Amino acid sequence: MFTYHMPARIRFGVGESSQLPDEIKALGITRLLIVTDPGILKAGLVTPIAELLEKSGIHIEINDQVAQNPRDTDCLHGAELFNAINAEAVLAIGGGSAMDTAKTIALLAKSGGTPSDYADGHLPYRQIAPILCVPTTAGTGSEVTRSAVITESSTHRKMTLKHENMRPVLAVLDPQLTVSVQASVTAATGVDALVHAIEGYTCTVTSPLSKAYGAEAMRTIVPALPLAVEDGKNLRARTKMLEGSLLAGLSFGNADVASVHCLAEALGSVYDTPHGVANAIFLPHVLRFNADGHVPLHATLARLMRFASDTDSDERAMEKLITGIFSFTRLLGIPLLSELPRISQEDFGRLVDLAYENGSTPSNVRSITKQEYRMILEETYAYNG
Numbered sequence: 369m370f371t372y373h374m375p376a377r378i379r380f381g382v383g384e385s386s387q388l389p390d391e392i393k394a395l396g397i398t399r400l401l402i403v404t405d406p407g408i409l410k411a412g413l414v415t416p417i418a419e420l421l422e423k424s425g426i427h428i429e430i431n432d433q434v435a436q437n438p439r440d441t442d443c444l445h446g447a448e449l450f451n452a453i454n455a456e457a458v459l460a461i462g463g464g465s466a467m468d469t470a471k472t473i474a475l476l477a478k479s480g481g482t483p484s485d486y487a488d489g490h491l492p493y494r495q496i497a498p499i500l501c502v503p504t505t506a507g508t509g510s511e512v513t514r515s516a517v518i519t520e521s522s523t524h525r526k527m528t529l530k531h532e533n534m535r536p537v538l539a540v541l542d543p544q545l546t547v548s549v550q551a552s553v554t555a556a557t558g559v560d561a562l563v564h565a566i567e568g569y570t571c572t573v574t575s576p577l578s579k580a581y582g583a584e585a586m587r588t589i590v591p592a593l594p595l596a597v598e599d600g601k602n603l604r605a606r607t608k609m610l611e612g613s614l615l616a617g618l619s620f621g622n623a624d625v626a627s628v629h630c631l632a633e634a635l636g637s638v639y640d641t642p643h644g645v646a647n648a649i650f651l652p653h654v655l656r657f658n659a660d661g662h663v664p665l666h667a668t669l670a671r672l673m674r675f676a677s678d679t680d681s682d683e684r685a686m687e688k689l690i691t692g693i694f695s696f697t698r699l700l701g702i703p704l705l706s707e708l709p710r711i712s713q714e715d716f717g718r719l720v721d722l723a724y725e726n727g728s729t730p731s732n733v734r735s736i737t738k739q740e741y742r743m744i745l746e747e748t749y750a751y752n753g
């Protein structure tokens with residue numbers, strides 16, 4: 369038994385962002401709030417789209433107050449602006465941070481309250497403005513998912529807002545917009561997408577559809593990512609990566625993530641570590657833990673990602689998965705946990721608590737205790753390549 373919900377119209381291809389005016393008009397929308405961050409604006413990705421929209425008679429206002437880890441206060445200001453200009457929809461142009469901020473603005477503008485009210489269950493998710501997304505990184509998949517991760521400024525707590533109403537209605541993916549992303553960000557966001565595929569495929573709440581999308585995402589991402597990191601202008605590799613991150617979003621977006629994300633989000637809360645870097649650091653260690661007891665499943669992952677072949681035994685394929693992922697992340701230039709700034713073993717208790725309390729812990733394929741999270745964290749910290 370499963371449910372799969374996917375309301376977004378998806379338009380994909382090099383140059384497809386030029387079709388935005390027609391797509392938006394077809395939705396009957398004439399007034400838009402564009403949500404982006406100062407880096408994307410400076411990179412020149414917003415202006416051509418804004419000009420196209422204005423030329424076609426769509427009234428726009430640009431809000432570039434998006435932080436790397438999106439804050440509740442910016443969402444509240446965005447919602448005020450949305451209502452002040454009588455906007456009818458939000459258009460996110462950017463990575464996961466811009467899209468998550470836009471989703472939350474769309475909710476607050478129509479239903480009031482603060483992000484904490486929804487994350488803590490004090491307010492129901494009711495009306496929401498239409499959400500339109502143009503991703504500029506290949507990683508998050510937020511253009512097709514129902515969630516947004518927002519930081520509560522007063523406590524630094526990372527909150528997940530999650531509801532079917534928060535799924536975008538339009539996603540336009542143009543690989544051309546991702547060519548200027550620097551190599552280290554390409555690597556980190558790309559591994560985030562791979563983890564979405566792996567966790568969407570293996571989690572306890574997966575479905576045949578999430579598995580199909582996850583499998584295709586793994587097959588697509590592993591060969592493309594090193595090429596996109598090596599040469600950002602390789603449009604074929606960029607196209608494959610954007611395709612892979614979309615497929616991964618379609619996988620976990622109707623299932624869940626699991627313990628790699630639980631540890632990564634804990635690290636992000638305490639040290640502000642970029643999400644993709646944190647995921648990449650924990651991925652091989654969590655896989656090693658999960659594979660114990662789920663050998664055939666992890667042998668399948670190894671074969672999907674071409675770390676092992678059909679002639680390898682399950683046991684051998686599972687071993688090749690672990691060594692393959694270790695060398696894959698090192699090849700991409702992902703740092704070790706011990707190489708990150710400010711990491712202190714004194715914080716490990718807090719990190720373990722945060723990971724264990726994460727709502728996605730029960731979704732991990734192998735049930736996991738606090739002690740086991742501690743063991744994985746210690747092992748990751750001691751690992752020196």
Ligand SMILES: [Fe+2]
Binds near residue numbers: 564629647
């Ligand atoms: Fe993620």
